[in-house]
Amino acid sequence: xxxxxxxxxxxxxxxxxxxxxxxxxxxxxxxxxxxxxxxxxxxxxxxxxxxxxxxxxxxxxxxxxxxxxxxxxxxxxxxxxxxxxxxxxxxxxxxxxxxxxxxxxxxxxxxxxxxxxxxxxxxxxxxxxxxxxxxxxxxxxxxxxxxxxxxxxxxxxxxxxxxxxxxxxxxxxxxxxxxxxxxxxxxxxxxxxxxxxxxxxxxxxxxxxxxxxxxxxxxxxxxxxxxxxxxxxxxxxxxxxxxxxxxxxxxxxxxxxxxxxxxxxxxxxxxxxxxxxxxxxxxxxxxxxxxxxxxxxxxxxxxxxxxxxxxxxxxxxxxxxxxxxxxxxxxxxxxxxxxxxxxxxxxxxxxxxxxxxxxxxxxxxxxxxxxxxxxxxxxxxxxxxxxxxxxxxxxxxxxxxxxxxxxxxxxxxxxxxxxxxxxxxxxxxxxxxxxxxxxxxxxxxxxxxxxxxxxxxxxxxxxxxxxxxxxxxxxxxxxxxxxxxxxxxxxxxxxxxxxxxxxxxxxxxxxxxxxxxxxxxxxxxxxxxxxxxxxxxxxxxxxxxxxxxxxxxxxxxxxxxxxxxxxxxxxxxxxxxxxxxxxxxxxxxxxxxxxxxxxxxxxxxxxxxxxxxxxxxxxxxxxxxxxxxxxxxxxxxxxxxxxxxxxxxxxxxxxxxxxxxxxxxxxxxxxxxxxxxxxxxxxxxxxxxxxxxxxxxxxxxxxxxxxxxxxxxxxxxxxxxxxxxxxxxxxxxxxxxxxxxxxxxxxxxxxxxxxxxxxxxxxxxxxxxxxxxx
Amino acid sequence: xxxxxxxxxxxxxxxxxxxxxxxxxxxxxxxxxxxxxxxxxxxxxxxxxxxxxxxxxxxxxxxxxxxxxxxxxxxxxxxxxxxxxxxxxxxxxxxxxxxxxxxxxxxxxxxxxxxxxxxxxxxxxxxxxxxxxxxxxxxxxxxxxxxxxxxxxxxx
Ligand code: FES
Ligand code: FES
Numbered sequence: 001x002x003x004x005x006x007x008x009x010x011x012x013x014x015x016x017x018x019x020x021x022x023x024x025x026x027x028x029x030x031x032x033x034x035x036x037x038x039x040x041x042x043x044x045x046x047x048x049x050x051x052x053x054x055x056x057x058x059x060x061x062x063x064x065x066x067x068x069x070x071x072x073x074x075x076x077x078x079x080x081x082x083x084x085x086x087x088x089x090x091x092x093x094x095x096x097x098x099x100x101x102x103x104x105x106x107x108x109x110x111x112x113x114x115x116x117x118x119x120x121x122x123x124x125x126x127x128x129x130x131x132x133x134x135x136x137x138x139x140x141x142x143x144x145x146x147x148x149x150x151x152x153x154x155x156x157x158x159x160x161x162x163x164x165x166x167x168x169x170x171x172x173x174x175x176x177x178x179x180x181x182x183x184x185x186x187x188x189x190x191x192x193x194x195x196x197x198x199x200x201x202x203x204x205x206x207x208x209x210x211x212x213x214x215x216x217x218x219x220x221x222x223x224x225x226x227x228x229x230x231x232x233x234x235x236x237x238x239x240x241x242x243x244x245x246x247x248x249x250x251x252x253x254x255x256x257x258x259x260x261x262x263x264x265x266x267x268x269x270x271x272x273x274x275x276x277x278x279x280x281x282x283x284x285x286x287x288x289x290x291x292x293x294x295x296x297x298x299x300x301x302x303x304x305x306x307x308x309x310x311x312x313x314x315x316x317x318x319x320x321x322x323x324x325x326x327x328x329x330x331x332x333x334x335x336x337x338x339x340x341x342x343x344x345x346x347x348x349x350x351x352x353x354x355x356x357x358x359x360x361x362x363x364x365x366x367x368x369x370x371x372x373x374x375x376x377x378x379x380x381x382x383x384x385x386x387x388x389x390x391x392x393x394x395x396x397x398x399x400x401x402x403x404x405x406x407x408x409x410x411x412x413x414x415x416x417x418x419x420x421x422x423x424x425x426x427x428x429x430x431x432x433x434x435x436x437x438x439x440x441x442x443x444x445x446x447x448x449x450x451x452x453x454x455x456x457x458x459x460x461x462x463x464x465x466x467x468x469x470x471x472x473x474x475x476x477x478x479x480x481x482x483x484x485x486x487x488x489x490x491x492x493x494x495x496x497x498x499x500x501x502x503x504x505x506x507x508x509x510x511x512x513x514x515x516x517x518x519x520x521x522x523x524x525x526x527x528x529x530x531x532x533x534x535x536x537x538x539x540x541x542x543x544x545x546x547x548x549x550x551x552x553x554x555x556x557x558x559x560x561x562x563x564x565x566x567x568x569x570x571x572x573x574x575x576x577x578x579x580x581x582x583x584x585x586x587x588x589x590x591x592x593x594x595x596x597x598x599x600x601x602x603x604x605x606x607x608x609x610x611x612x613x614x615x616x617x618x619x620x621x622x623x624x625x626x627x628x629x630x631x632x633x634x635x636x637x638x639x640x641x642x643x644x645x646x647x648x649x650x651x652x653x654x655x656x657x658x659x660x661x662x663x664x665x666x667x668x669x670x671x672x673x674x675x676x677x678x679x680x681x682x683x684x685x686x687x688x689x690x691x692x693x694x695x696x697x698x699x700x701x702x703x704x705x706x707x708x709x710x711x712x713x714x715x716x717x718x719x720x721x722x723x724x725x726x727x728x729x730x731x732x733x734x735x736x737x738x739x740x741x742x743x744x745x746x747x748x749x750x751x752x753x754x755x756x757x758x759x760x761x762x763x764x765x766x767x768x769x770x771x772x773x774x
Numbered sequence: 775x776x777x778x779x780x781x782x783x784x785x786x787x788x789x790x791x792x793x794x795x796x797x798x799x800x801x802x803x804x805x806x807x808x809x810x811x812x813x814x815x816x817x818x819x820x821x822x823x824x825x826x827x828x829x830x831x832x833x834x835x836x837x838x839x840x841x842x843x844x845x846x847x848x849x850x851x852x853x854x855x856x857x858x859x860x861x862x863x864x865x866x867x868x869x870x871x872x873x874x875x876x877x878x879x880x881x882x883x884x885x886x887x888x889x890x891x892x893x894x895x896x897x898x899x900x901x902x903x904x905x906x907x908x909x910x911x912x913x914x915x916x917x918x919x920x921x922x923x924x925x926x927x928x929x930x
Contacts, residue, residue: 020869027877028865028884030811030851037810126796203815203823203912204878254813254878255912287816499876499913661872665914669875672915696820696910704903704916732915 014508014518015723018661021504022523023252023497033251035207035224040280043209044073046270047128047283049118049135050293051110054144054363054689055156058108058137061118066134071127073277075135076119078107081272086240090262090331091233092473092535099332100167100325100361101159104268110139111158111327112363113691114293119269121277125284144363146689148299148324151360158327158361167325168334171356172341172417178307178354181316185307189388193380195737195758197299197324197683198676200370201701202498204254205285206294208267210274217241219274221248223267226256226496227536232528234263235271250526253498257673257733258369259294260498261538264330266293292694296683297370299324302340304380312394312402316352317415319344319380325359328366334359339374339466342418346381347426347464347627348403353415363689369538371670372465372734379758382461382738386745387754396742397439397460404430404462407717421464423719423726424627425653430462432713433631433651442633450750455638456646457749459742461630461735466623467540467654467727474539475619478532479549481510481557482612487581487603488520491553493546494534495525499669500729501662502537506546508658509723513554515580516602532614540727543658544624547722548617557613564605569598617722624719624726628652630671630739632708636747638769641762643679643744645706650735651713655726660714663728668710670732676702677733678740679759782843784809785853793840799833800824802840803850811851811881815910822909825882826850832889851881854888864888867926868919875913882909887923896927 026032063075081104088102089095106115118135122128145151145158151165158165182188209222219241223231228248236243253260263271266283274281285294300323307315321340325333334357341355389396405412406427411420439458446456469475480492491510495502503523511518524530534545558578565583566573577586584599605611633646650667657663680700684692693699718724737758744765745755751772757764777792784807791806798817803809803826815823817836824835827849854862861869864887874880883906890897890905897905902923911919 021872023877024869024874025861027874027880028851028861028868029855029859030809030881032811032877034810034813034878036804036814125801126794201912202876202878203821203910204813204876205815252877255876257912287818287821501875661918665872665875665918668915668917669913670915673912695818696816697818701910701912702915703907703910704920705907707916709920710915710917 013512015512015658016656017659019504019508019518019659021501022507023501023503027252034204034254035209035222036284038209038222038282040209040211042279044121044123044277044279044281045125045128046273046281047120047125047132048116048266048289049120049132049137050289051106051113051115051117053110053139053141054113054146055142056110056139057142058106058110058117059140060138062136063118065136066120066131069127069131069134071123072120072131073123074121076273076276078103078105081105081269082107084272085238087237089237091230093332093335097332097335098168100329102265102328102330104265104272112365113689114289114365115327116266116269119273121273121281144689145361146363146685146687148360148362151362158363162361165361167359167361169356169358170334170338173354175318175354178316178318178352181352182305182307185315186310187308187388187392188305189384189391190305191384191387191756192301192303193383193756194301195298195376195379197296198681199296199683200257200259202255202257202259205287205290206260206266207284208270209280209282210270211280212275217245219246221246221271223248223250224253224260225250226253226260226498226538227262228496228526228528229494229533230536231263238268238271239275248528256498256537257371258373261369261536262331265328287696288694291699292691293365295330295368296326296365297367297373298677300376302376302380304384306384306388308388308392312392312399314348314350314403317345317350318354321355321357321376323357323359324362324364324367326362326364326366330366330368333367336373340377342414342416343374343377344381345414345416346378347405347421347462349405349412350415355416364685371673372730375734375737378461378463378734379738383741386459386742390749397434400430400460400462419622421625423717424464424625425715425717426462426464426627429627429651429653429715430629432715433629433649436649436651436711436713437631437633437647455636455747456633457636457743457745457747458631458633459739459746461738461742463734464625464627465731465734467626468544468619468624468721469539469541470619470622474535474541476616477534477545477549478614478616479546479553480532480612480614481553482610483602483606484610485603485606485608487601487606488522489514489516490522490524491550492524492531493549494531494536496536497525498537500537500542501659502542502546505543505658505662506550509547509550510554513550514557532616540626540729543725544721544727545617545619547658547725548619549615551722552615552617553613556615557611560611560613561602561605564611565600568600619721621720624721626654626726626728626731628731628735630735632739632743634743634747636744636765638774641765643760645675645708647711648708649711649713651715652731653715653717654728655719655724656716657714658725664712666728667712667732670730671710671736672702672707674733674736675707675740677759678737679761682759778841780840780844782845783847785849795839795841797840798836799838799840799843800835803835809850809852813878813881815879822886823879823882825885825909827885827889832886851884854884862888863930864891864926867922871918871922871925873914873918873922879909879911883911883919887926891927891930895930
């Protein structure tokens with residue numbers, strides 16, 4: 001189902017169509033190139049010695065037995081690697097933010113289970129793992145801050161320089177701004193919601209191969225990354241090298257979702273150690289390390305309030321948010337949390353809002369980015385709206401209808417400090433998704449099921465999200481377009497695709513921009529030696545940013561081709577039209593691709609050296625607003641607590657789609673990650689700070705037996721950016737958790753059960769039902 | 775550690791190499807045979823990324839030692855397409871249905887689906903879901919993969 005808000009953009013050949021992906025051939029036949037597939041002459045293998053304690057002093061490290069093992073080359077500790085750090089900061093925030101500590105190896109004290117303490121280098125992974133067992137570390141265990149909710153009162157400091165374990169906080173409009181509205185409200189909804197820790201868990205763990213060439217002072221890095229150019233910039237700063245001496249290569253990365261957006265501590269260690277060993281050094285994280293030490297996300301709580309008038313109109317909203325940042329967050333976590341407060345009002349007509357956010361250290365794995373890092377705003381708001389509706393005796397859909405922003409009311413102010421919402425369709429996607437479900441029919445079915453002792457529920461979640469930011473670092477994307485002597489085209493961009501289909505995307509865009517067949521275009525990505533700068537796959541930016549870069553490079557290339565054609569066509573360049581694979585005198589109407597006296601193909605113009613043009617696109621809009629409504633139905637077994645999802649509908653608006661298959665794939669992937677977060681995935685720690693979910697037996701990912709069939713309804717409201725395209729990468733993971741939880745809560749509403757803690761695991765639901773007297 | 779001789783058939787070719795007794799079949803194929811299409815997502819038998827066929831049966835190669843495959847017939851993802859590169863019906867359906875994004879889980883799915891459809895050429899949706907529940911994918915939400923199995927079953 002697709003509806004277009006305004007007249008469709010002029011017909012193009014590939015943009016908007018379900019073009020099969022160029023990536024698939026190699027990946028389906030086992031010929032992809034992931035970082036663990038890289039082999040180098042004499043390559044050595046790295047493995048980390050990690051802390052078994054959440055908090056302990058390191059008294060002594062004895063590596064002698066490990067070093068005596070045949071095949072072991074070196075054992076590095078903090079004393080060997082940490083002093084080599086030249087500069088350590090991320091481009092997105094720059095060197096001036098009050099960044100949190102991030103030493104390569106733990107020095108003096110370990111601060112979470114999995115904290116890297118030493119790095120063993122051996123001739124193969126098996127020997128390296130044997131040697132890890134032989135490194136003797138004398139620890140003096142200390143009491144840990146196992147739960148961030150105790151961080152401010154425990155009297156224990158994760159980092160001595162941060163009193164009360166507060167890394168920082170930010171605030172928007174203060175509570176006084178909303179107090180009068182709350183005082184006069186006919187109804188107030190007021191709850192504290194808690195979300196458990198869960199994580200991206202890409203199927204390919206983290207990894208890196210680093211090769212130092214001492215003769216030439218050159219560093220080559222093969223990385224599993226979303227941002228090759230940032231790995232280069234970061235590596236150069238870390239080691240004090242010129243960026244031009246650092247080359248980062250990546251072809252296939254097996255999922256990232258935020259976890260591979262910037263280098264982390266282990267990556268720093270491998271880069272630093274590579275200069276101290278005689279050959280390339282490979283580190284491939286294992287799954288246990290990934291679940292224990294790669295980091296966590298989503299762990300937070302918020303006191304959320306909404307004030308309503310008697311007719312259900314929202315008068316004001318507020319949230320006080322607190323997040324767990326673990327021991328070593330990556331990157332600086334304080335600033336990003338502001339989005340929770342800024343977006344808490346969501347796509348609703350909220351006159352007044354207040355918010356604050358606090359980031360607290362704990363002795364657990366560090367917080368890092370995960371697909372829609374601010375999604376707690378939607379969790380808190382959408383759960384609270386359902387609770388409010390039930391308390392007011394209103395249908396949750398009706399309550400939303402009375403408050404949701406529709407397309408013709410835009411631009412609409414956000415009261416929390418964001419620029420106004422625009423070019424989106426919240427109420428329209430809401431109605432679309434409800435129509436696809438047939439909401440009234442479902443309510444009738446639900447009533448009949450209840451009468452028969454079965455508990456069905458429906459939940460919705462509507463959000464609006466800023467994508468493709470115009471913030472300085474993420475605003476930039478370069479592209480090079482090249483015409484070979486035979487007329488074949490190559491499009492060269494940064495890349496960083498970790499499943500994002502960027503190869504197919506830029507080929508579609510290039511083929512359209514120059515009017516050539518899709519099959520006549522190749523792409524080069526993921527090699528910083530030959531690709532222009534781009535800030536990688538993050539912030540739902542790549543569709544818009546590459547469309548901008550390809551569009552501007554194509555304009556430059558067309559201008560060059562017109563210059564070249566001018567003497568041969570005998571008219572000035574401005575009288576020449578470059579389109580459909582040829583240059584011709586404007587208005588002369590030649591048929592496509594054929595040369596004649598008045599028309600030249602790109603091959604005619606390319607000459608023996610070919611022609612090339614490049615451009616750097618800079619996003620001008622501060623953000624492009626994408627929005628969606630998720631609607632989920634489920635059945636809950638009130639004896640076992642098992643949730644079965646029945647229908648799952650996403651009505652969404654990412655503007656004109658470049659490739660609907662890819663958009664739907666992004667929605668589906670994000671949605672299922674969100675379903676996992678709502679029902680299954682939980683990075684549990686015990687009270688001593690030991691992680692209890694460090695294998696796939698304990699950390700439960702959604703599988704084919706849990707996921708519903710997902711139905712999509714598309715609306716296309718163009719944004720003021722290239723092609724009108726908006727970001728599509730993150731939304732699924734934002735919208736899904738509240739829709740699922742609301743559906744479960746709706747199913748259990750006859751029992752008076754209220755869900756304010758995630759995940760809604762079977763055990764949690766049985767406990768709530770028991771508490772409710774069932 | 776002493777290496778033992780391992781002789782097996784991989785994708786129709788005889789392979790004679792050595793391996794430590796503790797070397798997994800997955801590592802043997804990846805490192806000794808240069809067949810890096812078999813991926814490792816967990817190394818504890820849970821994710822299915824390393825699935826391949828041993829004597830025709832779908833096996834998790836992270837849980838099997840190379841020396842246990844001595845004398846056996848192994849098919850990896852590299853051996854599924856026709857010699858001229860034409861994709862198998864399962865591979866083609868995965869492509870048609872956008873059944874892969876990053877492609878890391880894909881070899882395991884191709885092998886599991888190939889075995890599933892060989893044993894049960896017309897599976898129900900429930901049988902497909904049950905049959906693939908030991909293969910994890912973190913990108914696709916399984917939507918395209920499930921559609922691909924249905925398509926491959928219908929066109930076979
Ligand atoms: S790597 Fe073998 S099952 Fe996961
Ligand atoms: S396609 Fe990335 S894990 Fe399945």
